[in-house]
Amino acid sequence: MKPMLASVADGIPRGADWVHEVKWDGMRVLADVHDGRLVLSSRTGRDVSVSFPELAGLAETYDDLLLDGEVVALDGGIPSFAALAERMHVSSARKAAQLATTRPVTFMAFDLLRLFGSDLTSQPWSARRELLERLDLRSSAWQVPPVYDDGEELFDATREQGLEGVVSKRRTSPYAPGRRSPDWRKSPHRASLSVVVGGWRPETGTTNRLGAVLVGTPDGAGGWEYAGRVGAGLAGAAGGRVGRMLEPLSRSDSPFSNEVPREDAVGAFWVEPTLVVEVQSLGRGSTGKLRQPAYLGVRSDLTPADLHEVSDA
Structure with a gap:
């Protein structure tokens, strides 16, 4: 499966139909847990599991689930793609383990696509989000970041904090694998x-x-x-x-x-x-x-x- 993609916004969407999240400056990853094994896949479908050994513990959280999210590396508390770059291409398990100590990453899980064998992609975002929050996925290496009702306020706050921007999502939107949808809209700050x-x-x-x-x-x-x-x-x-x-x-x-x-x-x-x-x-x-x-x-x-x-x- 390929991840759903956001279209470029011409302004922050307003109204109760929309919810808003921080746009992370990282690497899009699908985390597939099944039978005690974790497979991390990049947006292009490449298996990048060996690159991020600190995420291996996700395999022990639940028997079967598929998460969509972003792997980020923090530099001074701010996600930095430049800091993440040295982690993305590592194919040596030994080197990856060393970097996991000196340059750790965090997986920001923002969507739930499968749970206990049930495909959730046809469900509205609001239902998927409710299930995701109920899983209580929290550790030093992964988390479920919060969502916000006021997109313009979040846009201003992320700009002040040096974050990449905002992604706005329609609450009723199903998950469209591999498609760029107007139901998800991104508003970046960084040039x-x-x-x-x-x-x-x-x-x-x-x-x-x-x-x-x-x-x-x-x-x-x-x-x-x-x-x-x-x-x-x-x-x-x-x-x-x-x-x-x-x-x-x-x-x-x-x-x-x-x-x-x-x-x-x-x-x-x-x-x-x-x-x-x-x-x-x-x-x-x-x-x-x-x-x-x-x-x-x-x-x-x-x-x-x-x-x-x-x-x-």
């Missing part, structure tokens, strides 16, 4: 963006050490529009990790549908636009390029098709 990598440039003074990536966003015609060069945040181990992921993606020409400025294109190595990364910026300038972009991490939970889907929604 972060998921982009594809279409090329890279070497670090100054080197020929093979990654110093910056060239990124793109959907162009509205199924291709990719060049959005700028990102170097901040890629020093040291982060750049080496991204460089290794780009090695097998090499191609001879630019994958972008528009022209890459000469100052960015000279000396660049082109790659197939399949790797999705998260960047933070000050928005776009008059040329359409990202202003002062900084790399936050690889989005292994997203595919290029996901980015096109969002742009077309």
